[in-house]
Amino acid sequence: MSSPSGPYKLVTVNTAPDRAKRLIGRVVEDVKDMYTIIHAGNAASIDEVKSVVEEHQPNVLFTASMWTPEEAQQIIAIAKGVVGEDLKTFSLPQGLQVNKGPDAVVDYIKENLPSLLG
Numbered sequence: 695m696s697s698p699s700g701p702y703k704l705v706t707v708n709t710a711p712d713r714a715k716r717l718i719g720r721v722v723e724d725v726k727d728m729y730t731i732i733h734a735g736n737a738a739s740i741d742e743v744k745s746v747v748e749e750h751q752p753n754v755l756f757t758a759s760m761w762t763p764e765e766a767q768q769i770i771a772i773a774k775g776v777v778g779e780d781l782k783t784f785s786l787p788q789g790l791q792v793n794k795g796p797d798a799v800v801d802y803i804k805e806n807l808p809s810l811l812g
Contacts, residue, residue, distance in 0.1 A: 700730030702782075702811060705750050707743055707769050708758035711736040713796070718756075720800050721807075729811055743769050747776040754782045754810070759790040759799065784810050 708714035718733045725731065734750040737743045747755070755773045757766040766785040774781050784806060791799050 698726060698728055698730045699811065700732075702729060702731045702754045703734045703750060703752045704731050704754045704756065705734055705746055705752040705773070706736045706756045706758065707740075707761070708736055708756075709738050709760055710758075711738050713791075714758060717796055717799055717803075720796075721803050724800070724804060725807060729807060737769075740765065740769055740772070743772045744776060747773045751777055752781070753777075754784070756803070757783070757785040759786040759788055759792070761785070762788055782810055 704718065706714040706718060714736050715733065718731075722731045722733065731754070734752055735746050737746040752773075755770065757769050761769065763785070770781075770783045770785070773783070784803070786799060786802060790802060
């Protein structure tokens with residue numbers, strides 16, 4: 695059995711930091727055999743993205759499902775402006791948490807991690 699790939703330093707952009715921490719905590723635990731993911735920080739607003747990304751220098755950034763596609767693009771552009779084009783980004787579909795709940799968010803992230811992290 696091979697060791698997990700990573701570590702990947704993750705920053706989330708979520709207006710509910712505690713929820714982000716809980717959900718990412720579940721994902722990290724569920725995929726720890728395949729990936730080592732460190733949830734380094736969370737930006738609770740678009741205005742916080744630059745400073746949080748500068749502070750933590752992540753190689754992965756997730757935008758939560760409360761953002762519109764346009765806002766998610768803006769967040770990603772800000773983050774890539776700080777750490778460069780190598781940043782891996784993942785945007786949850788708008789409304790996923792509201793419409794399907796936290797389990798759907800965790801499952802969606804886990805389904806998409808292999809293509810994101812290679």
